[in-house]
Amino acid sequence: VQLVESGGGLVQAGGSLRLSCAASGRTFSMGWFRQAPGKEREFVATISWSGGRTYYGDSVKGRFTISRDNAENTVSLQMNSLKAEDTAVYYCAARLSGSSYIFYLRMSDYEYWGQGTQVTVSS
Numbered sequence: 550v551q552l553v554e555s556g557g558g559l560v561q562a563g564g565s566l567r568l569s570c571a572a573s574g575r576t577f578s579m580g581w582f583r584q585a586p587g588k589e590r591e592f593v594a595t596i597s598w599s600g601g602r603t604y605y606g607d608s609v610k611g612r613f614t615i616s617r618d619n620a621e622n623t624v625s626l627q628m629n630s631l632k633a634e635d636t637a638v639y640y641c642a643a644r645l646s647g648s649s650y651i652f653y654l655r656m657s658d659y660e661y662w663g664q665g666t667q668v669t670v671s672s
Contacts, residue, residue, distance in 0.1 A: 550572055552662060554568060554663040555570075555666060556568040556666060557667045560671070561631075562672045563630060568625065569625050570663055571622065572643055576661075577644050577646050578643070579596055579643045581594045583635075584637055584638050592606050593606050595653055595654065596615045600617045602649065613626060628668070637667075638667050639667075639668055642656070643660065644661070
């Protein structure tokens with residue numbers, strides 16, 4: 550499975566961006582991670598296969614929304630009220646199997662990764 554992210558860019562603090570990730574095939578759980586300069590990659594959000602269950606990192610809860618369209622094999626991340634500390638490269642990740650009752654929060658939980666898209670929030 551290949552994953553291709555899009556939608557990154559430069560935005561002012563308080564603004565919004567919508568990231569998209571297109572998968573070349575069907576996936577199970579999908580997630581978004583991010584990596585700021587000099588920092589480790591961190592979990593942002595995950596969504597179950599059905600789209601009915603989502604989970605967010607504490608730093609984005611209430612501001613970001615993850616969604617998916619299984620007909621199009623895409624997952625999106627709507628980012629609102631952006632802050633300078635949201636500046637990072639955002640990565641889409643996917644796994645092909647698992648349980649709908651488990652939230653996959655670790656990098657090692659995912660088998661496939663996109664190349665990343667840069668999000669820069671100016672203060």
